[in-house]
Amino acid sequence: MAGVWVTEGKQVAANLVFIHADANRGTTLSLGLFTNSSGLSSASVLSNITEAAGASYARIPLADASWSVTGGVATYAQQTFTATVAITGTIYGYFICTTGSVPKLLAYEINTAAGPVTMVIGDTYKITPSITVG
Numbered sequence: 001m002a003g004v005w006v007t008e009g010k011q012v013a014a015n016l017v018f019i020h021a022d023a024n025r026g027t028t029l030s031l032g033l034f035t036n037s038s039g040l041s042s043a044s045v046l047s048n049i050t051e052a053a054g055a056s057y058a059r060i061p062l063a064d065a066s067w068s069v070t071g072g073v074a075t076y077a078q079q080t081f082t083a084t085v086a087i088t089g090t091i092y093g094y095f096i097c098t099t100g101s102v103p104k105l106l107a108y109e110i111n112t113a114a115g116p117v118t119m120v121i122g123d124t125y126k127i128t129p130s131i132t133v134g
Contacts, residue, residue, distance in 0.1 A: 005131060008045050009106030012098060013133070026099030030059040031079055031129055034108065035089030037116070046105040049095055052119075056084040062096070062129065076129040087119040094127050107131050 012025060033052040034040075040048060060079050067074050081087075095108040111117065117125060 004040070004042050004044075004109070005107045005133065006042050006044050006105050008104045009096075012104050012106065026101075026103070028064065028099050029062040029106065030097050030099050030103075031062055031076075031127065032059040032095050032097065033057070033081060033087070033091045033125065034093055034095055035091060037090070037092055040108055040110070044105060044108070046095075046097055046103055049097075049105060049108065050089070052087050052089050052091060054083070054085060054087040056082070057087045059097075061099070072133050074131045074133065078126055078128045081119070081125040081127075083119040083121055083123045085121060087123075091117040091119060091125060094129070096129060096131065 016025060032049070034049045035052055036048070036050045060081070062076055062079075067076050069075075091111070093108060093110040096106045098104045098106065117123075119125060
C-alpha cells in the first residue's frame with residue numbers, strides 16, 4: 001500500500017502486539033471506499049473518512065485467516081465492489097478499519113493510478129488490500 005498507516009491504526013496494532021487486547025479490533029477488518037478528495041493524513045481517524053453511499057454499497061469484511069504477511073507487508077486477495085445501482089460520490093480510494101465496539105481507522109490509500117472513479121450501474125472497483133507496517 002502506497003497509502004497511509006494512521007496513528008489510530010498503530011495504536012490498535014500496539015495494543016494487540018504488546019497487551020494482546022483491543023476491544024475495538026472486532027473479529028474481522030472491513031474494507032470500504034471513500035469520497036474525500038482531500039483532508040486525510042496520518043493523524044486521520046475513521047470519522048474523517050467520507051464513506052461512499054448508495055443502495056448497492058457495503059463494506060467488505062476481511063477475514064483474519066485470509067491475510068498473508070511477508071517482510072512487514074500484509075496483503076489480502078483482490079476484492080471487488082460492484083454497483084448494482086449507482087454509488088453516491090466520486091471514489092478517491094479505499095480504507096481499512098476495525099469492526100469492534102468503536103471501529104478504528106487502520107489505513108487508507110488514495111487511488112492515484114486510476115484517479116477518481118464514479119461508479120454507475122454495472123461498474124466494478126477492484127482492490128488488492130496491502131498494508132506496509134512501518
